[in-house]
Amino acid sequence: MNIERKDPLTHLMPGPPIAVLAESLFLINLMLLPGLAFVLLLLLWWRYHDHADPLVRNHLRQTVVTCIWGGGLLVSISVAIFALGGLDNPWSWVIGVLYFVLFHAGLIYLGVMGLVRAINGHSWRYPLVGPRRDD
Amino acid sequence: MQYKSQAVAMPYFIAAIGLFVGQIIFGLIMGLQYVVGDFLFPEIPFNVARMVHTNLLIVWLLFGFMGAAYYLVPEETETELYSPKLALILFWVFLVAGALTVLGYLFVPYATLAQATGNDLLATMGREFLEQPLPTKLGIVVVALAFLFNISMTMLKGRKTAISMVLLLGLWGLAIFFLFSFYNPHNLVKDKFYWWFVVHLWVEGVWELILAALLAFVLIKVTGVDREVIEKWLYVIITLALVTGIIGTGHHYYWIGAPEYWQWWGSIFSALEPIPFFAMTVFAFNMVNRRRREHPNKAAVLWALGTGVMAFLGAGVWGFLHTLAPVNFYTHGTQITAAHGHMAFYGAYVMVVITIISYAMPLLRGRAANSEKAQVLEMWSFWLMTIAMVFITLFLTAAGILQVWLQRVSDTPMSFMTAQDQVALFYWMREWAGVVFFIGLLTYLASFFVKGEAKAVAS
Numbered sequence: 001m002n003i004e005r006k007d008p009l010t011h012l013m014p015g016p017p018i019a020v021l022a023e024s025l026f027l028i029n030l031m032l033l034p035g036l037a038f039v040l041l042l043l044l045w046w047r048y049h050d051h052a053d054p055l056v057r058n059h060l061r062q063t064v065v066t067c068i069w070g071g072g073l074l075v076s077i078s079v080a081i082f083a084l085g086g087l088d089n090p091w092s093w094v095i096g097v098l099y100f101v102l103f104h105a106g107l108i109y110l111g112v113m114g115l116v117r118a119i120n121g122h123s124w125r126y127p128l129v130g131p132r133r134d135d
Numbered sequence: 136m137q138y139k140s141q142a143v144a145m146p147y148f149i150a151a152i153g154l155f156v157g158q159i160i161f162g163l164i165m166g167l168q169y170v171v172g173d174f175l176f177p178e179i180p181f182n183v184a185r186m187v188h189t190n191l192l193i194v195w196l197l198f199g200f201m202g203a204a205y206y207l208v209p210e211e212t213e214t215e216l217y218s219p220k221l222a223l224i225l226f227w228v229f230l231v232a233g234a235l236t237v238l239g240y241l242f243v244p245y246a247t248l249a250q251a252t253g254n255d256l257l258a259t260m261g262r263e264f265l266e267q268p269l270p271t272k273l274g275i276v277v278v279a280l281a282f283l284f285n286i287s288m289t290m291l292k293g294r295k296t297a298i299s300m301v302l303l304l305g306l307w308g309l310a311i312f313f314l315f316s317f318y319n320p321h322n323l324v325k326d327k328f329y330w331w332f333v334v335h336l337w338v339e340g341v342w343e344l345i346l347a348a349l350l351a352f353v354l355i356k357v358t359g360v361d362r363e364v365i366e367k368w369l370y371v372i373i374t375l376a377l378v379t380g381i382i383g384t385g386h387h388y389y390w391i392g393a394p395e396y397w398q399w400w401g402s403i404f405s406a407l408e409p410i411p412f413f414a415m416t417v418f419a420f421n422m423v424n425r426r427r428r429e430h431p432n433k434a435a436v437l438w439a440l441g442t443g444v445m446a447f448l449g450a451g452v453w454g455f456l457h458t459l460a461p462v463n464f465y466t467h468g469t470q471i472t473a474a475h476g477h478m479a480f481y482g483a484y485v486m487v488v489i490t491i492i493s494y495a496m497p498l499l500r501g502r503a504a505n506s507e508k509a510q511v512l513e514m515w516s517f518w519l520m521t522i523a524m525v526f527i528t529l530f531l532t533a534a535g536i537l538q539v540w541l542q543r544v545s546d547t548p549m550s551f552m553t554a555q556d557q558v559a560l561f562y563w564m565r566e567w568a569g570v571v572f573f574i575g576l577l578t579y580l581a582s583f584f585v586k587g588e589a590k591a592v593a594s
Binding site for chain 1: 363364367409413420421424425444448452453536537540545
């Protein structure tokens with residue numbers, strides 16, 4: 001299927017809006033409305049996962065899978081640090097806070113890359129946790 | 136270089152870099168004083184080293200902003216500068232005043248300096264970042280007004296663009312908010328209240344406009360993306376910056392004796408303050424990702440992208456870390472604040488000034504871009520300084536978290552100095568990261584002197 005894209009040099013948002021929305025929800029889940037944005041992302045995926053545009057499918061699949069993996073790693077390792085180290089241990093806080101902040105910020109930056117790729121009409125694969133893009 | 140008068144930017148950039156070197160040397164001195172308390176005492180006491188470190192930062196950034204304006208405005212307005220001569224006179228006035236002030240800090244006891252410079256007539260000294268003697272403060276106002284006259288007159292006679300208007304708004308804001316440094320009420324609560332009008336509304340208000348305008352200018356030049364697209368982003372970013380940043384001043388009013396409602400206003404609005412920095416990151420990557428051409432100045436592109444990334448991390452993420460009132464109740468004034476301050480200043484303002492210098496200096500020297508060899512060295516300096524700053528921030532954050540625990544959370548809280556001893560390991564690691572930063576800065580300096588085949592200016 002040949003899909004015409006707008007010129008990225010003259011248009012503010014040449015990429016497909018659903019792909020942009022998926023990446024935006026990924027970022028909103030990290031920064032503004034954790035949980036709620038994830039539910040909306042799942043609904044978006046449910047509605048459009050077999051969309052005709054491969055870019056839409058790519059971004060939906062990448063964001064949903066990375067949300068699950070990234071969120072899982074973020075929460076489970078943070079909990080493990082405090083569970084193993086103990087809440088009364090200052091080193092649990094040193095390691096736990098630094099881990100959470102760095103991992104969380106890392107996911108945001110990857111989300112920014114995804115959003116930029118979606119806005120400009122390109123496909124994207126989240127490193128390590130993102131599924132292979134041609135699936 | 137399209138306009139002759141843009142050349143006046145060069146001495147400003149050179150002075151900025153020179154003062155940057157001085158700032159880092161004093162940073163290393165005080166970093167060592169954290170762990171070797173009597174290092175260089177009594178010649179350079181800690182309080183003096185700190186004052187020189189922070190004041191040099193402010194002054195060299197101002198030199199950078201002014202140089203950037205002198206370079207950018209003629210090109211944006213498509214006309215020569217109103218008075219290049221005035222710009223050069225102001226350069227020397229500002230440089231001499233700055234140098235005399237630093238020498239005063241170093242060689243005259245602060246109380247004597249205050250007495251000798253008329254602080255009893257109008258008391259403005261003794262406040263963090265605003266330690267400058269009265270004549271220096273007056274000098275800053277005169278230089279700023281004359282500078283704004285020059286830039287505004289240039290804009291009045293030329294083309295008006297969104298970028299130059301936003302830059303001018305930021306520069307006028309910078310000058311206007313500095314006037315609050317002359318108001319020093321006896322009531323300590325009011326004193327702090329207005330002191331933040333200068334400090335906060337500079338770095339989390341009007342300076343963000345300057346940052347966004349400079350970034351937008353460089354991105355137009357290096358990507359070739361339509362001005363209209365970039366200007367739309369610029370409007371969004373400055374709106375977000377002002378909406379969040381102005382009331383976000385409240386995060387400084389939590390514990391100074393201001394009404395309690397500031398804990399709500401400050402928490403809510405400053406929690407939103409990362410958003411304009413986030414938008415800047417998206418903006419920078421978005422424009423580079425859709426660029427029309429590969430610009431020969433790869434180093435400038437790298438600095439521009441780095442500004443977006445590091446500003447969000449330092450100002451946004453590390454700011455959010457301790458901005459909510461219930462968290463700030465524990466973290467206030469600890470090394471977590473220092474961690475945030477270091478990365479935010481570096482990411483937002485140091486990097487944007489280096490971005491514009493990196494873009495403009497080759498053009499001022501008659502070429503589109505430096506040689507490959509010089510650019511490789513400059514990119515090395517980027518990575519050395521940036522990675523070193525990440526580690527400085529991480530070590531200070533670790534020190535801060537431990538400090539909060541030992542001093543404020545523990546069932547058996549330690550005194551300030553006992554807690555400081557316990558985090559000394561992190562101060563040592565911070566100092567070594569600082570040494571790497573300094574090596575990066577020297578590498579940056581060296582990149583100006585590397586010869587090779589330079590890229591010609593495009594016709």
